[in-house]
Amino acid sequence: MTLGLYALCSILAICFVGVSLCIYRNHLSVMHGMVFAMAIAMVNGLFAGTLVGILFQGNLFLSTIIGISIGSSAGILIGSFHSIIVILEGALSGVMAGMMGAMLGEMVAATYWDVMMFIMFALALFVYLLIIIEVFKMGKNHKMK
Template identity: 55%
Template sequence: MTIGLVLLATLLLICSCGAGVLAYIFRKKLTAMHGMLFAMSLAMGIGLFGGLLIGIIYQGNLLLSTVIGMGAGFMTGIIIGSFYSFLALLEGMLSGMMAGMMGAMLGEMIMPTDWDKTIMIMFTIASSICLLIIFEIFAHVKKQSKLIRIYQNPFIIGPIFVLLCLLLYSQAPFFTEWIPHKSPHH
């Protein structure tokens, strides 16, 4: 793995942990429907990204990558859903398993030349899910600090998010040593 890929995975882990911690802290101010939505969407984003990444790393071993991807989404759904209700837990668990399976299959099927693009697309989707969850949680906070108000301004946070994604995409290629090179024909 390259430094850029480790950076992507670390940033997504930090962002999803931040969304999970905020969901836990403000769980009393939010409804059970919010919990179901948070568990389902966060487990889906992490399951897709994790399944895709593991599917690419363990190319050719679909069973292992599917089990690991499903496990990542499953655990995320259980953790976030357990803050709210059994239905939120069940919804997050099932959505995470399904997304992990789909991510692993996608990682197995795409061409090696498209690995970087697909990883960046999935990172953008998963991190935007985390940021939207944080945005929704902050909307229910009564006493908002200046930092929260800045975060809720789409004209400030939108360009920052786009610039961050462009900066991270400039770290590509993420999988240089695994792409098979074709030898020149004589």
């Protein structure tokens, strides 16, 4: 139940961040897009990799492939609003984070699963919040000029 709630909230947050980036993409530089794609791919890969590492305990291969797929997909999706190099940066960050998250999910003891998922969820929400603040700040500054 708790893991499903974390996953649902994370999906809703990434949708909100993605829509915000799509709306304000003309006001953001390529460097902003690169950082946003890298950060979103990193937290999604870590979160998803840890989640599937816990769910598929004992099957590191499957959890690594799923974590890499989710992290890279998020990086590619966010990077597609900007340029090819941003897509590459987001995809590679997602690969790295998906592998790290899967290894973390495999290594954490069963008594700490909830704590670890809460930490990953809080980290993801913190990064999403910072990105949303920056996107709206850039959009607001552009409208004032």
